[in-house]
Amino acid sequence: MKGTILAASLAAILALPLTAPAATEYGQSVTVKETTKVSEILDNPDKYIGKDVKVEGMIVAVCARRGCWMEIAGDRLHEKIRIKVDDGVIVFPLSARGKKALVQGKLEAVSMGAEEAKKFYVHQAEEKGVAFDPSTVTGPVNLYQVRATGAVID
Amino acid sequence: MGINWHRLNRVLHRDIGYLAAGMTLLYALTGVLLNHLHDWNSNYRIERAVGVVELPALPDEIDAPFVEELLRRIGEGRQYRGTFQPDSRTLQIFLDERVLTVNLETGAVDGEVARERFLLRAMNALHLNQAGRAWMWFSDVYAAALGLLAVTGLFVLRGKQGIKGRGAWLTAAGLLVPLVLAWIFLGGSR
Numbered sequence: 001m002k003g004t005i006l007a008a009s010l011a012a013i014l015a016l017p018l019t020a021p022a023a024t025e026y027g028q029s030v031t032v033k034e035t036t037k038v039s040e041i042l043d044n045p046d047k048y049i050g051k052d053v054k055v056e057g058m059i060v061a062v063c064a065r066r067g068c069w070m071e072i073a074g075d076r077l078h079e080k081i082r083i084k085v086d087d088g089v090i091v092f093p094l095s096a097r098g099k100k101a102l103v104q105g106k107l108e109a110v111s112m113g114a115e116e117a118k119k120f121y122v123h124q125a126e127e128k129g130v131a132f133d134p135s136t137v138t139g140p141v142n143l144y145q146v147r148a149t150g151a152v153i154d
Numbered sequence: 155m156g157i158n159w160h161r162l163n164r165v166l167h168r169d170i171g172y173l174a175a176g177m178t179l180l181y182a183l184t185g186v187l188l189n190h191l192h193d194w195n196s197n198y199r200i201e202r203a204v205g206v207v208e209l210p211a212l213p214d215e216i217d218a219p220f221v222e223e224l225l226r227r228i229g230e231g232r233q234y235r236g237t238f239q240p241d242s243r244t245l246q247i248f249l250d251e252r253v254l255t256v257n258l259e260t261g262a263v264d265g266e267v268a269r270e271r272f273l274l275r276a277m278n279a280l281h282l283n284q285a286g287r288a289w290m291w292f293s294d295v296y297a298a299a300l301g302l303l304a305v306t307g308l309f310v311l312r313g314k315q316g317i318k319g320r321g322a323w324l325t326a327a328g329l330l331v332p333l334v335l336a337w338i339f340l341g342g343s344r
Contacts (some may be wrong), residue, residue, distance in 0.1 A: 060238040060246060064198055064268065065191050073238045080240070088282050094198055094268045098235030098248025130255070130264075 027090040028150040030054060030104040038074030038081045041107060045144045048107040055081060055146060056102045059092075059153070064127055067091035069145075072101055082145040096153050105148035117141040160309070167306035174299050184281035187274065197275040203265045212258060216245060224256065228263060 032054040041048050041055070057072035060080055070092045071080045083103050085092075112120060118134040120143075125132030187196040210223040216239065222232045225247065235248040247254040255264040283290055308317045308325065315321065 058236045058238065058248075060240075060248075064200060065195055066197075078239055078241055080238070088284055091279070091284060093270075095251065095270070097253060 023152050023154050026092070026151045026153065027085070027148065028104075030102055030150045030152055032104050035102075038072070038079055039076040041081065042074070042079060042144065045107065045109065045142075049109055050106060052104060053107050053146060054102065054104045055083075056100065057081075059096045059099055059101050061128060062092045062094050062097055064094055067093060070096065070101070072103065082143065083148045083151070084145045085148050090148060090151065092151075092153075100154045101151055102153075103146060103148050103151045105146040105150070108145060108147050110143040110145060112141050112143065114139050114141075117143075160312070163306050163309050167303065167310055170299050170303050170306070174296065174303060177296050178300070180277055181281055184274075184277045188278055188281060197271060197278060199269045199271055201267045201269075205263045205265070207256070207261045207263050209256075209258065209261045221245075221247060225254075228254065230254070 032052050034054065035056055036048070036053045038055055038057060041053065055072065057074060057080070059070050060073050061071040063069045066087055068087050068091070069082060069084045071082050073080050083092075083101075083105070114137055117140065118137045120141075121132055121137060122134055184196075187194075191197075205228075207224065207227050210220055210227065213220050216237060221234065221237055224245075225232060225234065230249065233249070235250075237248070238246045240246065243257060243259050245256045245258055247256065251267055251269060253266045253268075255266075256262070279285055280289060280293075283293060308321065310316075311321065313319060317325065
C-alpha cells in the first residue's frame with residue numbers, strides 16, 4: 001500500500017514539468033468558431049463594425065493601472081489591435097505581456113479629431129512609459145478596437 | 155418594561171462600529187489609492203533602466219538566433235516569450251516580468267520590470283468589487299452596516315449636541331456639500 005502511494009506521488013511529481021500550465025479565462029466564454037486575422041479587420045473594418053469577432057495574437061501591451069485594455073500583435077508586421085474592456089469587467093494582468101491571447105468581442109470604431117487624438121496618444125504613451133511626438137498626428141483619426149466580452153490567455 | 159431605544163441605539167452603533175472598523179479603513183485607504191492611481195500606481199511597481207548594446211548584424215527579418223545573440227550581449231538568458239516590432243526601428247522582447255525595447259539603429263535598450271504590489275492590488279480589487287459573487291454579497295452587507303452606523307450615529311447624543319441641536323446643522327452640511335458638487339459637475343448649472 002505504502003509502495004503504491006509512493007510510486008503514485010513520484011509519478012505525479014515527475015509529470016509536473018510535462019504538464020503545460022492551464023490557460024486562464026477572463027470574462028465570458030469564447031464561442032465564436034472562426035478566428036479573423038487582425039490584418040483582415042484593419043483592411044476591411046467596415047465589414048466587421050458591430051459584429052462579434054475572434055482574434056488571436058501575442059499580447060504586446062497591457063494597461064498598467066486598471067488592466068482595462070491590452071494590445072495584441074497582428075499577423076502582419078508592425079500591426080496590432082487594441083482590446084478594450086469596461087473598467088472592472090475584465091482586468092488584464094501586466095504579467096500577460098508576451099503571452100498568447102484569444103479574444104472575442106465586437107469591433108468598434110472610435111473617431112477622434114486631431115486634438116483629441118493627440119491627447120489620447122500622449123496619454124497612452126505616458127501609460128506605456130514611452131516617448132510620443134504629438135506633431136505626428138496631423139488630422140482626425142479612426143481607431144478600431146475590439147470591445148472584449150471574453151478572453152483566454154495562455 | 156419597554157425597550158430602551160436609546161440604549162439599543164448606542165449598543166448597535168458601538169458594536170457595528172467595531173465590526174466595520176477594519177473594512178472601513180480598508181475602503182478608505184483603497185479609495186484614496188484608486189482616486190490617485192494616475193499619480194501613483196498602487197497596483198504595480200514599474201522600474202526602468204536604460205543602456206546601450208552593440209547590435210549583432212541585422213538579418214532581413216528578425217529571427218530567433220538574432221534575438222538570442224542580442225539577449226546574450228545584453229546579459230540576459232536565452233529564454234524569452236516573444237518579440238514584436240511596433241515599427242522597423244524598434245524591437246520589443248518579452249521576458250518573464252520584463253520587457254526590453256531595443257532601438258535597432260542605435261542599440262539603445264530600455265528595460266522595464268513590472269512587479270505586482272500584491273496586497274495593495276488585492277485590496278484595490280476588493281474595493282472595485284472584482285472578487286466574485288460572494289464578495290459582492292459581503293460588500294452589500296457591509297454597505298447595509300454602514301447605513302445602520304450612519305443612522306444610529308444621528309441619535310447617539312441627546313440635547314443641544316444631538317440631532318435636535320448642532321447635529322442637525324452638521325448633518326445638513328454633510329448632505330449639502332456633495333449635492334452642490336454633483337449639481338455643478340454633472341451639468342446642473344446649464
